[in-house]
Amino acid sequence: MLPDRFLRQILDNLTTAVLLLDGELRLSFMNPAAEMLLAVSGQRVYQQPVADLFTDTAAALESLHNAVEQGHPFTKREAQLTLSNGQSLMVDYSVTPIIAANRNWLLIELYPRDRLLRITKEEAQLSKQEVTKVLVRGLAHEIKNPLGGIRGAAQLLSRELPDEALKDYTDVIIEEADRLRNLVDSMLGPYRPPALRAINVHEITERVCSLIEAETQGALRIRRDYDPSIPDVQADREQLIQALLNIVRNAMQALASAGPLEQGEITLRTRTLRQFTIGQTRYRLVCRVEVIDNGPGIPADIVESIFYPMVSGRADGTGLGLSITQNIISQHQGLIECDSEPGQTIFTLFLPLELDGSD
Numbered sequence: 001m002l003p004d005r006f007l008r009q010i011l012d013n014l015t016t017a018v019l020l021l022d023g024e025l026r027l028s029f030m031n032p033a034a035e036m037l038l039a040v041s042g043q044r045v046y047q048q049p050v051a052d053l054f055t056d057t058a059a060a061l062e063s064l065h066n067a068v069e070q071g072h073p074f075t076k077r078e079a080q081l082t083l084s085n086g087q088s089l090m091v092d093y094s095v096t097p098i099i100a101a102n103r104n105w106l107l108i109e110l111y112p113r114d115r116l117l118r119i120t121k122e123e124a125q126l127s128k129q130e131v132t133k134v135l136v137r138g139l140a141h142e143i144k145n146p147l148g149g150i151r152g153a154a155q156l157l158s159r160e161l162p163d164e165a166l167k168d169y170t171d172v173i174i175e176e177a178d179r180l181r182n183l184v185d186s187m188l189g190p191y192r193p194p195a196l197r198a199i200n201v202h203e204i205t206e207r208v209c210s211l212i213e214a215e216t217q218g219a220l221r222i223r224r225d226y227d228p229s230i231p232d233v234q235a236d237r238e239q240l241i242q243a244l245l246n247i248v249r250n251a252m253q254a255l256a257s258a259g260p261l262e263q264g265e266i267t268l269r270t271r272t273l274r275q276f277t278i279g280q281t282r283y284r285l286v287c288r289v290e291v292i293d294n295g296p297g298i299p300a301d302i303v304e305s306i307f308y309p310m311v312s313g314r315a316d317g318t319g320l321g322l323s324i325t326q327n328i329i330s331q332h333q334g335l336i337e338c339d340s341e342p343g344q345t346i347f348t349l350f351l352p353l354e355l356d357g358s359d
Contacts, residue, residue, distance in 0.1 A: 015275045015282065017110035023068050023103060025050045025061075032274045037112055039085050054081040054089070064095065068104050071097045078113060140184045147184075151177040194236030194331050201233050201287055201351070202226055205268050208244045212252055212266075219261045220252060225269040233287050233351050235332055243328040244289070246321035247347045251293035254345070258296045267292040278335045278350055285353040290346055298340040306338060 011018060017034035021027060026049055030042040038053055045053060051061070056079055063074060075094045082088055090113040098105040151174055158170040209222050248266060255264030269290040276286040298306060307326045329336045334351040 013275075013284075015277075017112070019050075019053075019108040019110070021050055021064075021106040021108065023105070025064055025068070025106070027053065028105070034110065036274050037089070037091075037110060038083055039087065040083075052084060054083050056081055064106060067095050067097050067106055071099075071104075073097060143184050144181060147177050147181055151181075194239050194328070196234045196236060196332075198232035199235055199237050199240075201230055201235075201270060201289060202228075204235075204237065204240050204244055205270065205289065207241050208248050209268065211245060212248050215249075216252060216261060220255065221262075221265045223265060223267040225267060227271050230270055230272050230287055231285070231353055233353055235351065236328075239328045240332070243325040244291070244349070246325045247291045247349075250321055251291060251295060251345065251347075254295040255293060265294050272353070273350070276350065278333065278352065281333070281352075283352045283354060287351045287353055289349040289351070291348075292344065292346050294343055295345060297342040297345050298338070303338065303340055307336070 011029075011031045014031055015033055017037040018029075018031045019027065019034055020029040026047050027042075027045055028047070030038075030040075030045075035042050040053060050064070060076065060079065063076075066072065067074060073094070073096045075092065077092050079091055079093060080088060081091060092111040092113060094109045094111075096107040096109075098107055154170045154173040154177070158167050158174075161167055161170070205224070205226070209224070212220065213222065248268075251266050252261075252264070255261060255266070258264070267290070269292065271288045271290075273286045273288055274284065276283055278286070307322050326336050329349055329351070332351055334349060336350075337348045339346045339348075
C-alpha cells in the first residue's frame with residue numbers, strides 16, 4: 001500500500017487537471033494543474049459548489065447530479081466552460097463516480113482543447129523558427145563572403161588610384177559593404193551563447209521601463225502588474241533586456257504612430273505557470289512575461305510572420321527586432337507568442353525557471 005503522502009505527490013505532479021466533488025457537487029480536492037487551468041486557488045474554493053468554479057450548460061449540471069445518483073460515468077467533448085473570472089475555456093472532461101468512506105464522490109478529469117491546439121501551434125512555430133535560422137545563416141554566409149571580397153578589392157583599388165578625389169568612390173563602396181555586413185550580423189542575432197546567472201525578472205522589466213520612460217520623457221503610461229513571488233530565472237541579463245526592450249519599443253512606436261503618445265498605455269505583467277510545456281519539454285515552473293499595449297494592432301497580413309527577419313509593420317522598420325528577440329528567447333529555452341487585434345496587442349514570453357525540464 002502506497003502512503004497517502006506519496007499518492008498526493010503523484011496527483012500534484014499530474015499535467016491532467018483533476019477535481020474531486022462530494023455528493024453535493026462541492027469541491028473536496030483539486031490538483032495544481034486544475035488550479036492553473038481554472039485560474040483559482042484550491043484553498044479558497046474548498047467546499048464551494050462546482051458552479052463557483054465554472055459554469056456549463058444546465059443539462060451538463062444535471063448530468064453531474066445523475067452521475068452521483070446512478071453511478072454512471074460519462075465523457076463530454078468540446079464543452080465550453082465559463083470560468084469564475086469570466087474567461088471562456090474549451091475542454092473535454094470525464095466524470096467517474098466513486099464510492100468511498102460510505103459516501104458518493106465524483107472524480108472529474110479536464111483536458112483543455114485550447115492547450116492542445118496551442119502546443120501544436122508552438123511546435124509549428126519552433127519548427128519554422130529552426131528552418132528560418134538555417135536559411136538566414138546560409139544566406140548570411142553567401143552574402144558575407146562576396147562582401148569581404150568587394151571590400152578588399154575596394155581597399156586595394158583605393159591605394160592604386162592616382163587622384164585622392166577618386167577615393168571618395170572607393171570609400172562609399174567600403175562603407176556600404178560594412179553596412180551590409182552589419183545588417184547581416186543583426187539578422188543572425190547574438191554571437192555568443194547566453195551567460196546564464198540567477199536574476200530577478202523584475203530587474204529586467206524595470207530596466208526596460210526606465211529606458212522607455214527616458215525615451216518618451218514620461219509621456220507614455222507604463223503600468224506594472226507584477227507577481228513578487230516569482231523565483232529568480234536563469235538568464236543572460238543583457239540579452240534578456242535587449243529582447244524585452246525590442247518588444248516594448250515596438251509597442252511604443254506603434255502607439256506613437258497611431259496618435260498622441262499620452263493616449264497610449266503599455267502594461268508589463270508577470271506570472272508563474274505550473275506544469276507548462278514548451279516544445280517537447282514540460283517544465284514544473286515557468287515565468288510568463290506579458291507586454292500589452294492599446295495600440296492599433298499588427299496588420300493581419302503579417303501577424304503570422306512578424307518573427308521572420310525583414311518583416312515589419314512600419315515603413316521605416318528594419319524587421320530585425322522581433323527576429324532577434326525570438327532568437328534570444330529560444331537560446332534561453334523559452335517561447336514567444338503574439339496575439340493582436342485593434343486596440344490590444346499582447347506579446348507573451350515564457351521562460352523556464354528550471355532549464356533541465358521534466359518529462
